[in-house]
Amino acid sequence: MTDSRIVFKKPSDDIDTVTTTVLEEREDGGNIDGGITSSIAVFNPYYTMSIQKQRSMLPISKYKMQVLYAMERFRTVIIVGETGSGKSTQVPQFLMESGWCSDRRLIGITQPRRVAAVTLATRVADEQLCRLGTKVGFVVRFGGVTSDETMIQYMTDGILLREMSSDPLLLRYSVVMVDEAHERSVNTDLLLALLRRLQKVRQDLRVIVSSATLDAAYFRQFFELNDGDDATKDTAVIVSVEGSTYPVDIFYAEKPVPSYAKAALTTTIDIHTKHPSGDILIFLTGQDEVEAFCIDLKEQTRKLKNCDKLWIVPLYGGLSQKEQLRAFDSTPFGTRKVVVATNIAETSVTIPGISYVIDCGFVKMRIADPNNGIETLMIVPISQAAADQRAGRAGRVRPGKCYRLYPETEFKKLLFATVPEIQRCHLAPVILQLKTLGVSNVVRFHYLARPRVKSMANGFDLLHALGAVDDEGALTNNLGTKMCTLPLPPMHAKVLLSSEKFGCSEEILTILAMMQIQEVFNLPRNAKHEAELTKREFSVAEGDHLTMLNVYTAFCANGKTSKWCNQFHVNYKGLLRAQNIRDQLIAYLKKYKIKLISCKGLIGETEKIRRCLLSGFFTNVARYGHDGCYHTIYETSKFNVYKGSSIMYRSEMPKWVLFTDVLQNSIRDLSEIDPEWIQELAPNFYEYGSVRILI
Numbered sequence: 001m002t003d004s005r006i007v008f009k010k011p012s013d014d015i016d017t018v019t020t021t022v023l024e025e026r027e028d029g030g031n032i033d034g035g036i037t038s039s040i041a042v043f044n045p046y047y048t049m050s051i052q053k054q055r056s057m058l059p060i061s062k063y064k065m066q067v068l069y070a071m072e073r074f075r076t077v078i079i080v081g082e083t084g085s086g087k088s089t090q091v092p093q094f095l096m097e098s099g100w101c102s103d104r105r106l107i108g109i110t111q112p113r114r115v116a117a118v119t120l121a122t123r124v125a126d127e128q129l130c131r132l133g134t135k136v137g138f139v140v141r142f143g144g145v146t147s148d149e150t151m152i153q154y155m156t157d158g159i160l161l162r163e164m165s166s167d168p169l170l171l172r173y174s175v176v177m178v179d180e181a182h183e184r185s186v187n188t189d190l191l192l193a194l195l196r197r198l199q200k201v202r203q204d205l206r207v208i209v210s211s212a213t214l215d216a217a218y219f220r221q222f223f224e225l226n227d228g229d230d231a232t233k234d235t236a237v238i239v240s241v242e243g244s245t246y247p248v249d250i251f252y253a254e255k256p257v258p259s260y261a262k263a264a265l266t267t268t269i270d271i272h273t274k275h276p277s278g279d280i281l282i283f284l285t286g287q288d289e290v291e292a293f294c295i296d297l298k299e300q301t302r303k304l305k306n307c308d309k310l311w312i313v314p315l316y317g318g319l320s321q322k323e324q325l326r327a328f329d330s331t332p333f334g335t336r337k338v339v340v341a342t343n344i345a346e347t348s349v350t351i352p353g354i355s356y357v358i359d360c361g362f363v364k365m366r367i368a369d370p371n372n373g374i375e376t377l378m379i380v381p382i383s384q385a386a387a388d389q390r391a392g393r394a395g396r397v398r399p400g401k402c403y404r405l406y407p408e409t410e411f412k413k414l415l416f417a418t419v420p421e422i423q424r425c426h427l428a429p430v431i432l433q434l435k436t437l438g439v440s441n442v443v444r445f446h447y448l449a450r451p452r453v454k455s456m457a458n459g460f461d462l463l464h465a466l467g468a469v470d471d472e473g474a475l476t477n478n479l480g481t482k483m484c485t486l487p488l489p490p491m492h493a494k495v496l497l498s499s500e501k502f503g504c505s506e507e508i509l510t511i512l513a514m515m516q517i518q519e520v521f522n523l524p525r526n527a528k529h530e531a532e533l534t535k536r537e538f539s540v541a542e543g544d545h546l547t548m549l550n551v552y553t554a555f556c557a558n559g560k561t562s563k564w565c566n567q568f569h570v571n572y573k574g575l576l577r578a579q580n581i582r583d584q585l586i587a588y589l590k591k592y593k594i595k596l597i598s599c600k601g602l603i604g605e606t607e608k609i610r611r612c613l614l615s616g617f618f619t620n621v622a623r624y625g626h627d628g629c630y631h632t633i634y635e636t637s638k639f640n641v642y643k644g645s646s647i648m649y650r651s652e653m654p655k656w657v658l659f660t661d662v663l664q665n666s667i668r669d670l671s672e673i674d675p676e677w678i679q680e681l682a683p684n685f686y687e688y689g690s691v692r693i694l695i
Contacts, residue, residue: 374632
């Protein structure tokens with residue numbers, strides 16, 4: 001065994017007396033766990049059965065009458081059951097088949113992620129023997145398929161929130177099912193609170209809250225409208241569904257690993273070469289880690305001999321729907337599938353065939369500093385509940401194994417549950433959303449989890465400075481109401497709506513769309529120097545936003561081909577997504593009669609673009625210090641420059657910059673600015689003279 005091997009042990013074992021589990025190579029090349037050959041592909045254990053027979057095998061099928069009775073008797077039903085029990089696909093069909101759509105109203109099911117909305121809708125359409133978009137449809141950001149025939153509609157929770165701005169009573173729906181409520185995303189929390197409020201007006205509306213963890217009592221208490229002691233008047237009830245999961249053996253690393261990516265790579269190779277068939281699911285933190293890991297794993301597998309093929313599939317939010325759905329395809333015979341994912345695979349969806357899970361123990365999460373309001377994308381430890389969810393992915397089709405790349409002592413230190421997003425995010429978008437939906441007093445609103453007072457104040461301050469709310473906190477008729485309808489955060493929305501005034505709406509459209517993708521360039525390790533040289537060709541001295549514009553312009557000029565992207569080490573998948581987002585944003589500009597104007601070739605064209613960006617991101621201004629770091633002006637904080645920034649190619653760092661993203665302790669997506677612009681574009685945000693003193 002080499003030093004790179006990871007030593008695992010079972011929970012609570014005494015390391016001095018127990019035999020630790022080490023994935024060591026067998027001299028005969030056999031499988032450690034016995035005689036099961038790795039040529040068996042595991043997919044759907046009921047795949048030979050008819051679809052209706054498969055439905056009847058799901059755990060939720062035993063509870064059909066109980067669910068239907070609860071829906072007739074109570075206004076809110078909380079369903080608790082593990083992911084894979086069938087609640088997300090079967091409950092809507094139970095309701096449709098029982099007449100809940102007879103008055104042409106919809107059964108709406110919300111999901112925290114678009115991949116779940118798409119896969120679930122696709123599966124239910126198959127079960128209903130109908131074409132997707134007819135009886136069963138879905139709607140996600142920038143896409144969807146529905147029709148006048150649709151009775152069951154899957155969607156992201158954000159989509160339903162946006163629909164409530166035009167249909168506050170949700171009159172199109174007879175039932176709204178909020179799935180994966182335990183994730184406690186800000187959209188889910190807001191939706192639950194608004195549905196509770198709506199039930200007081202629409203007594204015929206039924207709400208289902210679906211959760212895979214034991215938050216049921218908390219949700220029931222929140223939705224219970226009966227203040228008295230008479231239990232016959234209760235309005236909420238819990239239905240618990242027993243799962244059919246198989247046991248999962250959990251193994252912990254004996255000691256902390258210096259690099260969880262390298263440890264995951266070693267563990268993956270060991271599982272593949274020494275353990276029986278079964279697909280592998282690996283949890284990492286972000287797109288960059290996932291893509292780098294896939295490259296490294298492919299390089300390692302080329303060295304393997306006498307092993308089955310590895311089919312390596314990435315899965316993260318930035319992929320197109322088609323690419324995300326590859327993870328759910330059946331594994332070919334004689335192949336082991338390795339899904340390398342972010343926490344997108346933690347809940348909501350069941351990836352078939354997974355028998356092994358490798359958990360890095362971390363997640364990327366946006367956390368707002370309550371002092372300065374700056375949201376930072378940070379890598380933080382997961383919660384115990386999240387770790388259990390990850391482990392559970394391995395026990396869907398047969399007994400599984402989960403390898404945690406951290407010691408059991410570290411697991412015990414983790415928070416029991418993840419802090420609700422509404423208590424750690426910037427609240428400006430939340431306030432704007434609630435204002436749009438007619439909530440006049442957002443401070444006293446009945447939240448599922450109450451936000452911090454300081455964060456609420458920061459949110460109002462920003463919206464006021466952007467011109468979205470007036471001195472009384474009410475939406476401004478022109479800017480505020482328009483910002484609410486755009487599928488963008490407030491600062492991005494302000495930039496887009498101001499772009500005509502600055503004469504650069506064409507360029508701003510492109511830049512805002514490009515800002516939605518995580519990585520513009522691919523820097524493969526085997527050609528890193530060449531890729532860096534290519535990147536420098538696109539780089540602009542004024543910063544990253546103009547560099548993004550350069551890349552997209554060149555992409556369009558060269559036919560938008562993957563061949564061109566590969567040649568210049570540009571993220572083809574990301575650029576296609578940016579193109580789709582850009583096309584959607586154009587529709588909003590047309591709606592508000594904002595002209596598409598280009599500043600290309602005009603005097604001061606780059607200044608127009610940077611001034612427009614500053615009109616929305618004036619809070620994100622920093623000055624270069626003698627210590628080699630940038631210091632923010634608002635509520636001073638110190639940051640490094642992200643290693644991939646274009647300004648790193650300059651001989652001298654710009655004195656003043658604006659930034660539009662923060663990763664850990666580094667600012668990214670920077671543009672050079674003139675500090676005089678701050679006084680002009682945000683005269684009321686900074687104290688009089690505070691910026692001028694620093695110039």
